Amino acid sequence: xxxxxxxxxxxxxxxxxxxxxxxxxxxxxxxxxxxxxxxxxxxxxxxxxxxxxxxxxxxxxxxxxxxxxxxxxxxxxxxxxxxxxxxxxxxxxxxxxxxxxxxxxxxxxxxxxxxxxxxxxxxxxxxxxxxxxxxxxxxxxxxxxxxxxxxxxxxxxxxxxxxxxxxxxxxxxxxxxxxxxxxxxxxxxxxxxxxxxxxxxxxxxxxxxxxxxxxxxxxxxxxxxxxxxxxxx
Amino acid sequence: xxxxxxxxxxxxxxxxxxxxxxxxxxxxxxxxxxxxxxxxxxxxxxxxxxxxxxxxxxxxxxxxxxxxxxxxxxxxxxxxxxxxxxxxxxxxxxxxxxxxxxxxxxxxxxxxxxxxxxxxxxxxxxxxxxxxxxxxxxxxxxxxxxxxxxxxxxxxxxxxxxxxxxxxxxxxxxxxxxxxxxxxxxxxxxxxxxxxxxxxxxxxxxxxxxxxxxxxxxxxxxxxxxxxxxxxxxxxxxxxxxxxxxxxxxxxxxxxxxxxxxxxxxxxxxxxxxxxxxxxxxxxxxxxxxxxxxxxxxxxxxxxxxxxxxxxxxxxxxxxxxxxxxxxxxxxxxxxxxxxxxxxxxxxxxxxxxxxxxxxxxxxxxxxxxxxxxxxxxxxxxxxxxxxxxxxxxxxxxxxxxxxxxxxx
Numbered sequence: 068x069x070x071x072x073x074x075x076x077x078x079x080x081x082x083x084x085x086x087x088x089x090x091x092x093x094x095x096x097x098x099x100x101x102x103x104x105x106x107x108x109x110x111x112x113x114x115x116x117x118x119x120x121x122x123x124x125x126x127x128x129x130x131x132x133x134x135x136x137x138x139x140x141x142x143x144x145x146x147x148x149x150x151x152x153x154x155x156x157x158x159x160x161x162x163x164x165x166x167x168x169x170x171x172x173x174x175x176x177x178x179x180x181x182x183x184x185x186x187x188x189x190x191x192x193x194x195x196x197x198x199x200x201x202x203x204x205x206x207x208x209x210x211x212x213x214x215x216x217x218x219x220x221x222x223x224x225x226x227x228x229x230x231x232x233x234x235x236x237x238x239x240x241x242x243x244x245x246x247x248x249x250x251x252x253x254x255x256x257x258x259x260x261x262x263x264x265x266x267x268x269x270x271x272x273x274x275x276x277x278x279x280x281x282x283x284x285x286x287x288x289x290x291x292x293x294x295x296x297x298x299x300x
Numbered sequence: 301x302x303x304x305x306x307x308x309x310x311x312x313x314x315x316x317x318x319x320x321x322x323x324x325x326x327x328x329x330x331x332x333x334x335x336x337x338x339x340x341x342x343x344x345x346x347x348x349x350x351x352x353x354x355x356x357x358x359x360x361x362x363x364x365x366x367x368x369x370x371x372x373x374x375x376x377x378x379x380x381x382x383x384x385x386x387x388x389x390x391x392x393x394x395x396x397x398x399x400x401x402x403x404x405x406x407x408x409x410x411x412x413x414x415x416x417x418x419x420x421x422x423x424x425x426x427x428x429x430x431x432x433x434x435x436x437x438x439x440x441x442x443x444x445x446x447x448x449x450x451x452x453x454x455x456x457x458x459x460x461x462x463x464x465x466x467x468x469x470x471x472x473x474x475x476x477x478x479x480x481x482x483x484x485x486x487x488x489x490x491x492x493x494x495x496x497x498x499x500x501x502x503x504x505x506x507x508x509x510x511x512x513x514x515x516x517x518x519x520x521x522x523x524x525x526x527x528x529x530x531x532x533x534x535x536x537x538x539x540x541x542x543x544x545x546x547x548x549x550x551x552x553x554x555x556x557x558x559x560x561x562x563x564x565x566x567x568x569x570x571x572x573x574x575x576x577x578x579x580x581x582x583x584x585x586x587x588x589x590x591x592x593x594x595x596x597x598x599x600x601x602x603x604x605x606x607x608x609x610x611x612x613x614x615x616x617x618x619x620x621x622x623x624x625x626x627x628x629x630x631x632x633x634x635x636x637x638x639x640x641x642x643x644x645x646x647x648x649x650x651x652x653x654x655x656x657x658x659x660x661x662x663x664x665x666x667x668x669x670x671x672x673x674x675x676x677x678x679x680x681x682x683x684x685x686x687x688x689x690x691x692x693x694x695x696x697x698x699x700x701x702x703x704x705x706x707x708x709x
Binding site for chain 2: 116119121122141142145146148149150154156160161162164173174176177178182221225
């Protein structure tokens, strides 16, 4: 599903240039649930941004579902993001004046799905994250865990190939963190490919594979026995 | 453009920022209001001028003799030109198709006496056609006719002021008034809408005055009206022909401006219309400058809005919004504010004008109003202005990097 070869990225900071990714080789098959770990400055967020086409690499190859991702224009990147990727952010990033339902329907709007079908689909995904009754509520009326579940529903709504989660539990207490992880695990059980960036060991161990990043290179890549989040909920 | 979701979003932003929307909208509405008012004022001045000139027949030409400024055909310069009865006849015969009314004028001054009342007044000898040329309105009695002119009758018509001076409340018609000692019978009293001074005049048949004042053939001036169906070009062309023929007749150099003066009202009208064209151009210019201030205001507020919504735009882009869609959203919003507030300004101006406009009727300012083409132009300007105002902010918005917008740090 994801194929990365010798990925390099550096940022220019004034006159210095900061080499963040120093040749990353990584691949993930369909249906995997991968945790990307590392301390801050290890390059994990940069990697995720490149995977999410929010940022471009300096050199290296990136193939997503058989499509080589390179030389992206803004428009092309937007189309690919819409088609291939779903994002889950640490700070949820819901649009605060739109109801939960409208937030979930937004990627479908950019897919040019008709209004009615959009509403139906969005409601369906809200139901799957258990928030059907909250459909008309604004994000400000929801708890942190609920917000993240709406964000997950939104990421799912476009039916992407890969879900990218950047510290999805970073802003949540441990109980709600486990609820969210439980949801992510269930979505993964249905066959979705999910990449989770985290620096929390327990969250990482709820994935099936852990990739350790240090100073811009992968230092460890191991399969783990998945800890089900269900038991903590 | 007619996407329900886009409009929902626009209304949402406007609703959440009522004061901001109002303040920006106000600047544009105000600009359009001023623009329309300025144009209406120019229009009012134009109307005022037209009314002023309506006092005399607007198709009038005056031919006056002058003093030559160039030596020509054996004559030295500084020769005084004198018109005589022949010139009147000559013009009358030469342009039968062009001329509707024609009258010579002979200017004199007189001391008029009736019983114990006396007064000094300008006395004009004219032909009977002059009534139409000067738009003299007879309130009592009659104007003299061509028979009076032919018979050199000692009759006169007097202005309202003259009548009040000499006769007070007494009936003047049929009474004899002495002009420089010669008795004239008063046959009519007139008023003139133009000014009070004209009502201090006395008119008498030109032939009578020429006979009794110096027994001369001299005339001071020739006044005429031309065919009313002539447009401006034809009218100017006719006065040119008239000037040429009179210059030839009096042996004045064709490029001598001073020898003969042919004064055409049409020229004055031409001057006035070019004057008001310049005036409209200036007011459009001023209006535009004010409008630009309004547009900059809207642009400014849009830039601010974009800044405020950077994160939201980043989210939208991450979810797959294309730059084009973001640009659309911003442009539509700015165009909507501009057009809406502009229309409000326009309607305001229009209401004020239609309420007070018809009541204004000062000498140089009458019924200011705007026509449809102004309104249509203003509308087009508004929409273009809205797009312009949104353009830079829209491009700024489209260039928002989702990664920067979404970073929590």
